[in-house]
Amino acid sequence: MKQNAILLNRFGFGVDFASVSTPADVEGWLTSHIDPQATFVRGHQPELTSRDAVARVVAAQKEGKMARKEVRKSFAVQSVADAKATLSRAIHSKTPFAERWVQFWLNHFTVSTVRKEVQGLTGAFEREVVRTHAFGTFSELLLHATRHPAMLLYLDNARSVGPRSQAGRKNRGLNENLAREILELHTVGPQGGYDQTDVEQFARLLTGWTVNRDASGAENAFLFRARSHEPGKKKVLGVWYQEGEKGGVRCLRDLAGLDQTAAFIASKLARHFVSDFPSKQLVAALTQCFRKTKGDLQALARTLVHHPDAQLATRAKVRSPFEWVVGMAQASQGTLSVDDAFRALRQLNQVPFNAPSPKGWAEDTASWIGPEATLDRLDVAERFGRLMSRSVGRSNENLSGWLDTASENTRAILGAVDNPIHRWALFVLSPEFQRR
Amino acid sequence: MHRRELLTGLAALMGCSVVSLGPTSARANPSKKKLIFVILRGGMDGLAAVAPVGDPAYASARQAMALDASRLLPLSGPFALHPAFSSIHSWYKEGTLSFVQAAGLAYQKRSHFDAQDVLENGSTRPGHFHTGWLNRALRDRPNAQGLAVGHRIPLVLRGAESVSTVDLLRTKDARLGLLDFVEELWEQDPHLSTALHQGLLGRDRVRAAQGDTDLTSLKKKNRVKQSLSILGAMLSEPEAPQVAVLEFGGWDTHANQGGISGGLAAKFKQLSEGLAALKKGLGPTWNDTVVVTCSEFGRTVASNGTKGTDHGSGGLVMLAGGGVRGGAVHGDWPGLQRSALHQGRDLRTTTDMRSVFKSVLHEHLEVSMTTLNTHVFPDSRAAPLLPRLFHSS
Numbered sequence: 001m002k003q004n005a006i007l008l009n010r011f012g013f014g015v016d017f018a019s020v021s022t023p024a025d026v027e028g029w030l031t032s033h034i035d036p037q038a039t040f041v042r043g044h045q046p047e048l049t050s051r052d053a054v055a056r057v058v059a060a061q062k063e064g065k066m067a068r069k070e071v072r073k074s075f076a077v078q079s080v081a082d083a084k085a086t087l088s089r090a091i092h093s094k095t096p097f098a099e100r101w102v103q104f105w106l107n108h109f110t111v112s113t114v115r116k117e118v119q120g121l122t123g124a125f126e127r128e129v130v131r132t133h134a135f136g137t138f139s140e141l142l143l144h145a146t147r148h149p150a151m152l153l154y155l156d157n158a159r160s161v162g163p164r165s166q167a168g169r170k171n172r173g174l175n176e177n178l179a180r181e182i183l184e185l186h187t188v189g190p191q192g193g194y195d196q197t198d199v200e201q202f203a204r205l206l207t208g209w210t211v212n213r214d215a216s217g218a219e220n221a222f223l224f225r226a227r228s229h230e231p232g233k234k235k236v237l238g239v240w241y242q243e244g245e246k247g248g249v250r251c252l253r254d255l256a257g258l259d260q261t262a263a264f265i266a267s268k269l270a271r272h273f274v275s276d277f278p279s280k281q282l283v284a285a286l287t288q289c290f291r292k293t294k295g296d297l298q299a300l301a302r303t304l305v306h307h308p309d310a311q312l313a314t315r316a317k318v319r320s321p322f323e324w325v326v327g328m329a330q331a332s333q334g335t336l337s338v339d340d341a342f343r344a345l346r347q348l349n350q351v352p353f354n355a356p357s358p359k360g361w362a363e364d365t366a367s368w369i370g371p372e373a374t375l376d377r378l379d380v381a382e383r384f385g386r387l388m389s390r391s392v393g394r395s396n397e398n399l400s401g402w403l404d405t406a407s408e409n410t411r412a413i414l415g416a417v418d419n420p421i422h423r424w425a426l427f428v429l430s431p432e433f434q435r436r
Numbered sequence: 437m438h439r440r441e442l443l444t445g446l447a448a449l450m451g452c453s454v455v456s457l458g459p460t461s462a463r464a465n466p467s468k469k470k471l472i473f474v475i476l477r478g479g480m481d482g483l484a485a486v487a488p489v490g491d492p493a494y495a496s497a498r499q500a501m502a503l504d505a506s507r508l509l510p511l512s513g514p515f516a517l518h519p520a521f522s523s524i525h526s527w528y529k530e531g532t533l534s535f536v537q538a539a540g541l542a543y544q545k546r547s548h549f550d551a552q553d554v555l556e557n558g559s560t561r562p563g564h565f566h567t568g569w570l571n572r573a574l575r576d577r578p579n580a581q582g583l584a585v586g587h588r589i590p591l592v593l594r595g596a597e598s599v600s601t602v603d604l605l606r607t608k609d610a611r612l613g614l615l616d617f618v619e620e621l622w623e624q625d626p627h628l629s630t631a632l633h634q635g636l637l638g639r640d641r642v643r644a645a646q647g648d649t650d651l652t653s654l655k656k657k658n659r660v661k662q663s664l665s666i667l668g669a670m671l672s673e674p675e676a677p678q679v680a681v682l683e684f685g686g687w688d689t690h691a692n693q694g695g696i697s698g699g700l701a702a703k704f705k706q707l708s709e710g711l712a713a714l715k716k717g718l719g720p721t722w723n724d725t726v727v728v729t730c731s732e733f734g735r736t737v738a739s740n741g742t743k744g745t746d747h748g749s750g751g752l753v754m755l756a757g758g759g760v761r762g763g764a765v766h767g768d769w770p771g772l773q774r775s776a777l778h779q780g781r782d783l784r785t786t787t788d789m790r791s792v793f794k795s796v797l798h799e800h801l802e803v804s805m806t807t808l809n810t811h812v813f814p815d816s817r818a819a820p821l822l823p824r825l826f827h828s829s
Contacts, residue, residue: 372588
């Protein structure tokens with residue numbers, strides 16, 4: 001029983017208090033979420049595609065300053081809507097492992113509205129890149145993430161121009177940001193064996209990869225602009241790539257297939273889902289799987305969930321604010337609204353798509369449980385308690401079921417508290433609720 | 437009744453503000469010296485802040501990034517200060533501001549995250565220590581407390597010694613009733629309970645230092661100034677932490693960096709005014725303070741294709757406060773001739789930043805050389821002490 005609670009926290013958002021009973025085979029249930037259909041979402045409102053978002057910007061630029069301002073304002077609003085939408089999906093999903101998987105890859109391929117140009121594109125990035133490809137191959141996911149306007153704008157590649165290209169001038173035009181972050185953050189990792197020359201050559205390879213500003217009938221918002229592309233072949237990590245768009249595509253595919261990439265991704269997965277200090281065996285198993293299946297993400301997810309370490313009854317990690325708040329919302333069975341949950345995430349400094357750097361949100365426990373952050377959790381928990389105490393007719397059956405899996409100390413304290421505000425607050429503050 | 441509540445109540449009755457509710461056990465001669473460590477994350481363009489306009493290769497090396505010397509504020513030798521720092525320029529002549537140019541790390545790979553890791557862990561390789569050099573230094577100063585400003589503890593302050601965090605602009609309150617239960621709830625979870633206690637301690641101090649300031653209506657850019665002013669007031673109290681760490685982001689100016697005016701200039705102004713506010717808040721404690729401001733690396737000498745600069749090597753360290761021997765730009769200036777650049781693109785590093793850190797810890801905070809060379813910065817023969825940066829205690 002306690003085992004199930006731990007698995008649900010580790011790979012989902014905790015016990016689903018809305019459901020009548022916990023599935024008997026939790027591991028099997030979580031495995032059933034490893035399905036491209038599970039990540040795909042059908043929105044009820046018309047959604048802003050990246051192509052439409054770009055078209056709006058282009059149209060506004062032609063019209064003038066007022067129009068540009070209007071678009072910026074509407075995209076700022078869209079940003080908030082996108083953040084709330086991703087939160088809402090996590091809260092309402094019946095396939096929580098799929099949601100956790102999506103959030104992992106959204107963080108791995110971070111795009112952030114800290115750069116204003118990314119506003120309006122984050123929901124599109126989530127749907128068009130991560131939700132579509134999260135259970136495909138890593139190679140495909142990487143290619144689509146790299147080509148999406150949100151990424152091209154976030155990491156300055158949209159205006160990177162080859163110094164010797166038609167559009168470039170001597171020693172002007174090249175921007176290394178995307179190339180560097182693909183190597184360091186998305187594929188081989190900082191110890192991946194690349195050097196400055198590789199970064200520069202890769203950057204040259206990616207020149208011309210930009211946003212399609214032609215709004216008429218383009219299939220998507222990506223454009224390879226030959227005028228901006230650096231001529232000549234380029235050598236990245238010992239391999240030569242031909243001039244043109246194909247060179248970049250090939251390089252990305254090769255990077256996705258490198259051993260270092262397999263090891264880097266394996267390590268990140270282990271550290272996110274299981275422990276800040278994962279065992280060598282777990283990382284090795286994930287690395288092996290990645291290599292053997294050539295980056296099959298479904299196989300990788302299955303290997304993760306079935307590994308003995310994933311079954312360990314330790315609660316080494318603390319849930320990030322996102323995971324914790326979603327768990328709280330689910331425990332509230334609808335009383336905590338998406339807006340309330342979003343406000344809580346604001347206070348806890350983890351607004352979706354607002355990560356401070358391309359590295360994304362921190363993974364380790366120490367980063368989330370500082371003294372100040374802990375006090376913030378108390379505030380949030382107390383507000384939650386007030387909210388829950390005001391709602392009428394909440395049954396506590398699921399809560400008492402959950403309590404059976406908690407420690408003696410937690411049970412004793414929750415049992416002794418009269419005030420319902422405190423009872424709900426302490427429930428979500430308990431180590432068993434906060435940890436996974 | 438909770439002990440904290442009782443003491444607060446008594447203090448209110450007596451009409452005095454609550455100063456500190458930390459442990460009241462006697463301390464053996466707590467030093468008055470303060471060290472404030474400011475990390476500018478992203479790679480601050482040190483050549484824009486302290487421009488070597490007198491270097492013969494300046495214009496040809498910096499190209500579009502070269503600044504008009506007539507708009508800059510004089511320092512010494514070939515160096516001049518970006519005008520955005522006008523609020524602290526007078527400190528240079530007054531002897532409470534100095535710089536180290538071409539300072540950097542032994543690690544040379546230009547990855548933000550790895551370089552910041554090296555900057556904070558105090559070795560030459562990322563991930564080599566999971567603790568920070570400043571936390572390790574605190575072992576030698578058991579009565580000193582470390583304080584991280586913000587919501588998390590940066591690596592430089594992580595380690596065996598416990599430190600607190602503080603949100604300087606916090607206006608909300610956790611109700612005391614809930615607190616009692618939470619302390620019990622987390623009794624068996626050392627991680628959570630330690631964080632809680634440090635948080636509460638920090639909050640008491642901040643409330644004392646905030647005084648009557650109405651924080652909720654502050655504009656965003658004034659918040660930096662206001663929070664530094666509050667930090668200064670906090671640190672000037674008796675029993676306040678001796679060591680504080682602040683971090684500011686947004687220095688990674690890959691595009692549209694600007695020159696005399698523009699994005700980077702605006703950030704320089706905020707930093708400058710922040711330091712001035714800090715000095716004001718500290719009051720007389722400024723005389724016993726050193727503020728060390730640095731970044732994980734500098735930036736490319738020439739501009740890139742998007743009117744900005746890319747990651748570089750040698751950068752700038754700013755030193756301010758009464759404990760500083762001001763009025764100089766230290767370091768061995770390597771020059772901007774192409775042959776003198778690192779890999780033909782960056783300012784070469786000629787001073788290991790650990791030397792600066794070692795010096796402030798030894799001269800200002802009286803940490804022993806043995807501790808510095810074995811525990812705080814092991815294997816740091818390449819980073820010797822620099823004797824002329826600080827006043828000896």
